[in-house]
Amino acid sequence: MTETLTILTINPGSTSTKIAVFADETRLFERKVDHSAADLAPFDTIGDQFAMRKAAIVAALKEEGFDLASLAAVAGRGGKLPPLKRGAYVVNDDMVEFLRHRPIDQHASNLGALIAYDVAAPLGIPAFIYDAVVVDEMDDIARFSGVPQLTRRASCHVLNMRAMAIKVLKRDGIRLEDANVVVCHMGGGVTATVISGGRMIDVLSDEEGPFSPERAGRVPCRQLVDLCFSKDYDRKSATKLMRGVGGLVAYLGTNSALEVEARIDRGDAEADLVYRAMAYQIAKGIGELSTVVMGKVDRIVLTGAIAHSKRMTDLVVERVKFIAPVEIVPGENELEALAAGTLRVLRGEEAPNVFVAPPRPATAARDRSRMAHA
Numbered sequence: 001m002t003e004t005l006t007i008l009t010i011n012p013g014s015t016s017t018k019i020a021v022f023a024d025e026t027r028l029f030e031r032k033v034d035h036s037a038a039d040l041a042p043f044d045t046i047g048d049q050f051a052m053r054k055a056a057i058v059a060a061l062k063e064e065g066f067d068l069a070s071l072a073a074v075a076g077r078g079g080k081l082p083p084l085k086r087g088a089y090v091v092n093d094d095m096v097e098f099l100r101h102r103p104i105d106q107h108a109s110n111l112g113a114l115i116a117y118d119v120a121a122p123l124g125i126p127a128f129i130y131d132a133v134v135v136d137e138m139d140d141i142a143r144f145s146g147v148p149q150l151t152r153r154a155s156c157h158v159l160n161m162r163a164m165a166i167k168v169l170k171r172d173g174i175r176l177e178d179a180n181v182v183v184c185h186m187g188g189g190v191t192a193t194v195i196s197g198g199r200m201i202d203v204l205s206d207e208e209g210p211f212s213p214e215r216a217g218r219v220p221c222r223q224l225v226d227l228c229f230s231k232d233y234d235r236k237s238a239t240k241l242m243r244g245v246g247g248l249v250a251y252l253g254t255n256s257a258l259e260v261e262a263r264i265d266r267g268d269a270e271a272d273l274v275y276r277a278m279a280y281q282i283a284k285g286i287g288e289l290s291t292v293v294m295g296k297v298d299r300i301v302l303t304g305a306i307a308h309s310k311r312m313t314d315l316v317v318e319r320v321k322f323i324a325p326v327e328i329v330p331g332e333n334e335l336e337a338l339a340a341g342t343l344r345v346l347r348g349e350e351a352p353n354v355f356v357a358p359p360r361p362a363t364a365a366r367d368r369s370r371m372a373h374a
């Protein structure tokens with residue numbers, strides 16, 4: 001008989017931390033801790049949230065009476081590393097150093113690998129990330145921004161988007177490789193992608209797409225430059241305005257779409273307009289990505305926690321249903337997808353990738369200078 005593989009999965013999101021423990025494919029339990037805008041306000045950077053999020057996880061495991069000694073591996077959501085391939089990566093010292101000291105961007109997913117490693121290392125078991133948010137399969141034509149100094153980067157809810165697209169198509173007997181699907185995940189962040197031939201050939205990341213509960217999304221760039229050079233903002237506060245206190249938080253003071261809906265129900269006209277604007281931008285994003293495959297879209301998939309909202313999905317569907325049939329798959333499959341990927345690695349069915357950190361900028365400059373003088 002083969003030994004049961006027990007896996008702790010950790011998904012730090014912008015407005016919550018979700019964990020689950022799996023024994024092989026069976027979920028033993030799942031816990032979600034919400035983090036309101038007020039809870040997160042005292043933290044300057046995502047790194048500063050490490051202790052608070054880890055404590056929430058440890059407390060949840062304790063309440064479940066779970067014994068960490070039974071774990072075979074820990075899997076965390078993969079964060080803002082340089083562009084990665086799809087699939088598993090071992091969390092190694094290079095990855096920990098990179099995420100701690102020079103992540104590409106501020107996002108809660110950066111804590112996935114860090115907390116997974118922190119739990120796994122003392123137990124002498126491996127930690128992995130799987131289908132990180134920075135998986136990059138974009139076509140070259142999609143990389144242009146308009147200035148050579150700025151390159152478009154893929155960053156989206158990879159884990160859930162692929163899992164939900166596969167689920168929707170499988171039901172109709174279609175393989176992901178044989179379809180064009182536009183997927184939009186609506187959570188604390190909102191991102192979208194167009195998957196064609198099994199690859200995410202273009203992505204509307206959370207800095208180029210719709211605004212979301214806690215993110216600004218695409219903003220008028222000239223005004224952003226002015227704002228950054230005004231006396232009112234420095235690097236930290238301008239970054240936080242884009243991610244953390246943008247979107248619904250900036251307009252309405254909450255990162256909770258549920259609370260916004262409650263305000264609308266009470267007759268709040270401002271909340272209603274902002275929420276409809278978010279839906280409008282989401283629909284425009286889906287339209288934009290549909291042009292990538294010349295409008296030949298087989299399915300549009302709306303997913304993420306906000307896809308539970310009929311109010312939101314109705315607002316989006318009415319604008320995009322002319323493009324393709326719309327499938328609504330609320331919630332997310334991220335913890336299951338993390339566990340499934342990790343099981344494949346532990347069973348030897350998939351080889352994990354090894355992350356090698358790019359040289360630090362100072363080291364890179366020194367190396368270039370050495371080469372120039374060699």
Ligand SMILES: Nc1ncnc2c1ncn2[C@@H]1O[C@H](COP(=O)(O)OP(=O)(O)O)[C@@H](O)[C@H]1O
Nearest residue numbers: 013014015016187188255256257258305308309
């Ligand atoms: N049933 C629901 N209807 C509308 N919005 C919801 C619902 N459930 C959760 N949300 C909203 O979804 C957002 C959080 O999405 P989620 O994917 O869980 O978080 P995270 O991005 O932190 O992982 C919050 O704004 C929350 O209020």
Ligand SMILES: CCCC(=O)OP(=O)(O)O
Nearest residue numbers: 013014133156187188189
């Ligand atoms: C970086 C894209 C992923 C994202 O926005 O995740 P959350 O919705 O969990 O913040």
